[in-house]
Amino acid sequence: VHLKRCIDSLTRCIHAEKTDLFVALDYPLKEEHWDGYEKIREYLKTVTGFKSLNIIERDVNFGASKNIRDARETIYQIYDRMILSEDDNEFSVNFLDYMNKCLEKFKNEHRVLAICGHARMVTIPSSYQANYYYGRGFSAWGYASWKDRMGKRDYGPEDLKAYIGQPELQRKLKYYHPELLLAVKRSIETEKIIYGDGARVLNMIRNEQFCVFPTISKVRNHGHDGTGIHSGAMKNSPFKKVLLDPNPIFEFMGTAIINDPMIEEILRRYRIPGNRFARSAKEFLRRN
Numbered sequence: 279v280h281l282k283r284c285i286d287s288l289t290r291c292i293h294a295e296k297t298d299l300f301v302a303l304d305y306p307l308k309e310e311h312w313d314g315y316e317k318i319r320e321y322l323k324t325v326t327g328f329k330s331l332n333i334i335e336r337d338v339n340f341g342a343s344k345n346i347r348d349a350r351e352t353i354y355q356i357y358d359r360m361i362l363s364e365d366d367n368e369f370s371v372n373f374l375d376y377m378n379k380c381l382e383k384f385k386n387e388h389r390v391l392a393i394c395g396h397a398r399m400v401t402i403p404s405s406y407q408a409n410y411y412y413g414r415g416f417s418a419w420g421y422a423s424w425k426d427r428m429g430k431r432d433y434g435p436e437d438l439k440a441y442i443g444q445p446e447l448q449r450k451l452k453y454y455h456p457e458l459l460l461a462v463k464r465s466i467e468t469e470k471i472i473y474g475d476g477a478r479v480l481n482m483i484r485n486e487q488f489c490v491f492p493t494i495s496k497v498r499n500h501g502h503d504g505t506g507i508h509s510g511a512m513k514n515s516p517f518k519k520v521l522l523d524p525n526p527i528f529e530f531m532g533t534a535i536i537n538d539p540m541i542e543e544i545l546r547r548y549r550i551p552g553n554r555f556a557r558s559a560k561e562f563l564r565r566n
């Protein structure tokens with residue numbers, strides 16, 4: 279259901295017929311996965327509406343993280359930029375237009391780490407004149423970036439010790455992402471690695487980089503129904519009720535400012551609904 283919803287929404291996007299679509303299909307891990315796997319294979323045979331459809335089929339189980347990483351490296355051997363999504367996202371009709379225009383606009387602006395399609399669960403005041411903003415945060419729910427831009431992919435315990443051993447980096451991390459600082463300290467204690475979204479935020483803090491977000495979301499996420507690997511189950515998830523931008527095309531309006539005080543204060547107070555570190559982070563701030 280998730281994959282079909284995801285691809286169906288992409289086919290309705292302007293520029294879908296000019297887009298090369300890659301699907302990384304992992305090999306079943308368990309015997310009970312075979313039925314779903316075969317249904318997906320049969321469904322993919324029916325997909326049309328794109329410039330090309332390219333199925334990356336695994337002959338052994340890679341697992342979600344390796345499957346994504348390997349697909350990303352494969353695609354970057356062909357292209358210098360990419361739009362990436364997991365299969366539980368649904369897109370606005372101007373999602374691809376937004377992504378492609380942002381990829382072109384910011385291609386030489388190395389302070390921009392990625393383009394995110396999810397607006398996050400924040401309210402931008404009507405006085406804000408632009409229809410996009412810069413933020414020191416990352417959302418993998420439909421994003422785009424360039425081959426030369428993503429930086430360090432993971433931080434082991436020694437990397438994390440060195441990171442928070444720099445007072446200015448620790449101060450910024452505590453100010454903008456106290457829940458991530460808490461995760462860093464726990465990872466050092468448990469000798470675990472921080473990768474994915476967390477690593478990208480650490481890169482942003484270190485390198486003074488930002489992601490670009492729309493003020494009206496281009497993505498709705500359906501992954502909190504218990505089927506996702508990391509999101510868990512959330513009753514009446516607000517993420518699947520997000521209003522999508524109804525406009526058929528995306529045009530830049532206004533000029534967003536890096537380090538905009540109003541946007542920074544809104545984002546600094548933002549906590550992802552259901553985030554397991556949010557409550558701990560509040561206590562962490564009180565004690566520190």
